[in-house]
Amino acid sequence: MMEQPTPPKTADTMDKGRSGDYLTVRIGGQLFGMPVLEIQDVLGPQRITRIPLVPPQVAGALNLRGRIVTAIDARTRLDLPKNNPDSREMSVVVEYRGELYSIIVDEVGEVLALQQIQPNPPTLNPAWRTISSGIVRLQDDLLVVVDIARLLDFTRTETVH
Amino acid sequence: MDDLMQEFLTETSENITVLDGELVALEQNPNDPGLISSIFRLVHTIKGTCGFLGLPRLEHVAHAAENVLGKFRDKELTVTPPAVTLILEALDAIKYILASLEQSGTEPAGDDQELILRLNEAAQGRFADPAATSAPVSQPVSEPSADAPAGKKSRKKALATVQEAETLDELLAVLTAAQESETVVAATETPPVIVAPTGIPATGPAVAGQAAAAPSVTPAHDVLQDHGGVREPGAGQSIRVNVDLLENLMTTVSELVLTRNQLLQLLRREEESCFAAPLQRLNQVVSELQEGVMKTRMQPIGNAWAKLPRLIRDLSNELSxxxxxxxxxxxxxxxxxxxELIKDPLTHMVRNSADHGVERPADRLAAGKPEIGRIFLNAFHQGGHIIIQIGDDGRGLNIERIKEKAVANGLTTEAELSVMSETQIQQFIFRAGFSTAEAVTSVSGRGVGMDVxxxxxxxxxxxxELRSVAGQGSTFSIKIPLTLAIISALIVEVAGERYAIPQISVIELVQASADNKTGHRIEHIDNAAVLRLRDQLLPLVTLQEVLKLGSSTVSPQDDKYIIVTQIEGHVFGIIVDRVFDTEEIVVKPVSPVVRNVSIFSGNTILGDGSVIMILDPKGISGAAGELTMRCADAIAAPKTRVRQGDLTTALLIFRAGPGGPKAVPLSLIARLEEFERGKMERTGQSHVIQYRGKLMPLIAFEGYSPDLSHGMQQVLVFADELHTMGLMVEEILDITETHVEKELEGLRADLIGSAIVSGRATELIDPAYYLRQAFPGWFSSTEREATQLTRGKRILAVDDSSFFRNLLAPMLGVAGYDVTSVSSATEGLKLCEGGEAFDVIISDIEMPGMSGHQFARTLKHDPRWASTPMLALSSRFAQADIDLGRASGFNDYIKKGDREALLGALSRSLGQQIGSIEGHA
Structure with a gap:
């Protein structure tokens, strides 16, 4: 799949804004790109167990080949309305701080090699700005590059009960 | 060499642990030749091995200690406490060196000249303590110990060889041989468990013969034969395995168990499957595998206790x-x-018992206890768990001091304390920073303890769990799962979601239905759900509310299930919609984002492959909040109060008629009911309702006149064996625990006193008044003759609880008796001294100061009152209590609050008395 040599492993923050291969996903009509190197799996609709009393961005937990994976609702994370329950959602599984997370998206597209990632416009919705490491202009669409670490950063914050 | 060192350290630390125990045993039993030999060999082994490894400091200490022990063994010296202390000191020095070896791989700097000097002095028979120097033992010994010198000889041979050995290979060969012989010697110290290595019946001579026939390890056999083949070598039968390896194996097997569960679940759905037979086989094999792997991880709890005898010995010296x-x-x-995890807590608790619990000999004698205090440890299996009890027969927890400390540390307030039961107050010792020791000793009292x-x-x-009785000691009961890897959990459903509750937390399951067809029904007191379970009111927590889940998938009319659980002395119920099976689960840690939700202790994957959250009942009780727990306190209290003989009473608070809230002792109420007013029938002046197949009279509370044409009516049901009546009240407000003290001036007929509840004066009603209204013939018909007989008979009632005194006086007064009540046995005795005479004495058993038993014994020896019949009134009603009561001189033993029994017993004893008087006349 990869012609060019893999860039040396760097901290998550260093990766942002770098060009490379991205998996395109659609969330609430908007096109997003997730760094392919950070993706472990792409899953179809899953049976998800709800977890009460956790932040609303946490959709629940699912069983991925014997490992328990926390499901994150990308729509809620991006301040978008929830999907209707019968939609066939896809999930992108990533690892963050030694834990597996499955990010629920509307659809999964293709892998694109992205160059010329431009900084976020200052007018971007703050919820989006926190998770985005830049914007790429495609031929007939705009793609928001997702910083996985920042998308999942909230899981470390203390929930208060 | 590293491996060799590791091996040495592991083995030596094991030996040292054994030594600690054996030395203490030796002190108590100084003439046991077997014990001396065994200790000698262990020290010798340590010395021998460290000689090879180039550990001079360790070798010198061990050598000096061995010399002294050698003299013990050869009976040149007597075993005395100072001698044992000296040897123990040497062991401590060895431990210190070993610890350094373990950490840095080298011996610590410095030497032990002083200690070695003392050991050498001791070997010459000169102890620091002059009393210890004494002549050789003169008693005959039952069995000569020929084994030890032989073992020594074989090793000496090996030692000698080492000095001559030139190449490393030679050295290693010798070392192995020597070690082998050492190991066998060490192995003979283990209890004589006979294991036949090849299935040959393991009789002693046979084993010895077999061993002798094997040519390879000659030195070992000399030793074995010297032992006469009585014991079996265990060394060849076991290997050392890295713990991590076992851990990994366990995890893998756990996963295998889960996969098997999944497969079995799939199979259940198939009617006929070609997989059925192989799966059954797999099932069996996996179960065996699981059991086998579990066994490899099992160790006797004695391993965690091995250091305790030494600890207790040192503590008793230190604390006198x-x-x-x-x-x-x-x-x-x-x-x-x-x-591993309970080792330290156990040690800490034993330490606490020795320091705080057991009194000094003089205090013990003064309290009438044997001089020697007892600390006991008891471990046993109980339904998939291990119960470990640690207790002492010391002074018990000092409730007053705990109260002071709790207030001083800002953990609670005086007001809160006043309504707490003793059990609840005792729980404070588990709070952080809590220690009641007056001074910080080197032993305990630093306030980092029970909470940890x-x-x-x-x-x-x-x-x-903690149980403590003042003057009798405290006992902690620890209940722990057999293993952490796999736990058994109950799967429940609420609002369409499934959750697992660890089986260890579940005391029982109750099915409650809206129409009471299961005999259990969820009721509400001031919005707090409760369940009547046997004689207890149980506070309930709705899981759905705690988890903030949406509406339930089952209708409120459907049966609910209540999981009865206990946390820190509070028993409460968790309401769920459905209960499924129990399943064996592997607890997996939750994701970080869930970690601070205290309600979940983990999550797991079920047999059907779905993820399920594991609930932590402790978290639930915490999340259920203050209100529920307050309710729990109040409800849990009556039971405790009765047991502890506390002076507070649980009251049900209600509103009816003019004036403030009213109260009635909870223990007197049989049930709380709500009736449709339309179903009430009128008979003459009163109302009745069909209740449990009978007509039950309903009396309105004095001054309360409800509109009975429509709506629901709250009713308190009072009952005894024959009669049941309902008291109509406006609203049930609360259940609370409080002191009942003041008797009202110019009391109304239906009141027996008043209490301050939540800062308001609350009138305490007399249910007997309403019972008399409901059954006017009750007293007159069944007891008229009795009343004739009993009229004017004088009764002395002794009870420390003012409430019970207030209850007894009017009740017996109505029956025609003349009642004098006093609050203590001492006051009763004063009346006796003052020349008063009574026809019957009724006494409580558990009272502060003089107990009922002592009171009865005293009176039975006093000619003035010896013939007066005595009735015991107690909430303890076990056969042993009754027997004890009778032995003390009570004529009858009656349960507190059982009016019928009391009246019956009174007329019986009076009748007997009259009968006997007539007989004499």
Whole structure:
């Protein structure tokens, strides 16, 4: 799949804004790109167990080949309305701080090699700005590059009960 | 060499642990030649091995200690406490060096000249303590110990060889041989468990013969034969395995178990499957595998106790107390991981018992107890769990001091304390920073203790319970799972979601239905759900509300299930919609984002492949909040109060008629009911309702006149064996526990006193008044003759509870007796001294100061009152209590609050008395 040599492993923050291969996903009509190197799996609709009393961005937990994976609702994370329950959602599984997370998206597209990632416009919705490491202009669409670490950063914050 | 050192350290630390125990045993039993030989060999082994490894400092100490022990063995010296102390000191020095070896790989700097000098002096028979120097033992010894010199000889041979050995290979060969002989010698110290290595019946001579026939390890056999083949070598039968390897194996097997469960679940759905037979086989094999792997991790709990005899010995010296340690069930096996985790808490608790619990000999004698205090440890299996009890027969927890400390530390307030039961107050010792020791000693009292103990035990899914009786001692009961790897959990459903509750937390399951068809019904007191379970009111927590889940998938009319659980002395119920099976689950830690939700202790994957959250009842009780727990306190209290003989009373508060809230003792109420007013029928002046197949009279509370044409009516049901009546009240407000004290001036007929409840004066009603209204013939018909007989008879009632005195006086007064009541046995005796005479004496058993038993015994020896019949009134009603009562001189033993029984017993004893008087006349 990869012609060019893999860039040396760097901290998550260093990766942002770098060009490379991205998996395109659609969330609430908007096109997003997730760094392919950070993706472990792409899953179809899953049976998800709800977890009460956790932040609303946490959709629940699912069983991925014997490992328990926390499901994150990308729509809620991006301040978008929830999907209707019968939609066939896809999930992108990533690892963050030694834990597996499955990010629920509307659809999964293709892998694109992205160059010329431009900084976020200052007018971007703050919820989006926190998770985005830049914007790429495609031929007939705009793609928001997702910083996985920042998308999942909230899981470390203390929930208060 | 590293491996060799590691091996040496592991083996030596094991030996040292054994030594500690054996030395203490030797002190108590100084003439046991077997014990002396065994200790000698262990020290010798340590010395021998460290000689090879180039550890001069260790070798010197061990050598000096061995010399002294050698003299013991050869009976040149007598075993005395100072001698044992000296040897123990040497062991401590060895331990210190070993610890340094373990950490840095080298011996610590410095030497032990002073200690070695003393040891050498001792070997010459000169002890620091002059009393210890004494002549050789003169008693005959039952069995000559020929084995030890032989063992020594074989090793000496090996030692000699070492000096001549030139190449490393030679050295290693010799070393192996020597070690082998050492190991066998060490192995002979283990209890004589006979294991036949090849299935040959393991009789002693046969084994010895077999061993002798094997040519390869000659030195070992000399030793064996010297032992006469009585014991069996265990060394060849076991290997050392890295713990991590076992852990990994366990995890893998756990996963295998889960996969098997999944497969079995799939199979259940198939009617006929070609997989059925192989799966059954797999099932069996996996179960065996699981059991086998579990066994590899099992260790006797005695391993965690091995250091305790030494600890107790040192503590008793340090604290000048006499303590005997009684350990039972030390062979009980549990998972080594669990064992490691409870080791420190156990040590801490034993330390506490010795320091805080057991009194000094003089105090014990003064309290009428044997001089030697007893600390006991008991371990046993109970339904998939291990119960470990640690207790002492010391002074028990000092409630007053705990109260002071709790207030001083800002953990609670005086007001809160006043309504707490003793059990609840005792729980404060589990709070952080809590220590009641007056001074910080080197032993305990630093205030970092019981909270850590409790946290550690709860971390592994265990529970700690505390029972303490002033003057009789305290007992902690620890309940821990056999293993941490796989737990049994109950799967429940609420609002369409499934959750697992660890089986260890579940006391029982109750099915409650709206129409009471299961005999259980969820009721509400001021919005707090409660369940009447046997004689207890149980506060309930709705899981759906705690988890903030949406609407339930089952209708409120459907049956609910209540999981009865206990946390820190509070028993409460968790309401769920459905209960499924129990399943074996592997607890997996939750994701970080869930970690601070205290309600979940983990999550797991079920047999059907779905993820399920594991609930932590402790978290639930915490999340359910103050209100529920307050309710729990009040409801849990009556039981405790009765047991502890506390002076507070649980009251049900209600509103009816003019004036403030009214109260009635909870213990007098049979049930709380709500009736449709339309179903009430009128008979003459009163109302009745069909209730449990009978007509029950309904009386309105004095001054309360409800509109009975429509709506629902709240009713308190009072009952005895024959009669049931309902008291109509406006609203049930609360259940609370409080002191009942003041008797009202110019009391209304239906009131027996008043109490301050939540800052308001609350009138206490007399149910007997309403019973008389409902059954006017009750007293007159059944007891008229009795009343004739009893009229004017004088009764002395002794009870420390003013409430019971207030209850007894009017009740017996109505029956025609003339009642004098006093609050203590001493006051009763004063009346006796003052020349008063009574026809019957009724006395409480548990009273502060002089108990009912003592009171009865005293009176039976006093000619003035010896013939007066005595009735015991107690809430304790076990056969043993009754027997004790009778032995003390009570004519009859009546349960507190059982009016019928009391009246019956009164007329019986009076009748007997009259009968006997007539007989004499």
């Amino acid at each position: 107390k006499k303590i005997e340690l009684d350990m039972r069930g030390s062979e009980t096996e549990l998972d080594r991981q669990v064992l 103990v409790k946290t550690n035990i709860e971390k592994i899914g265990g529970t700690v």
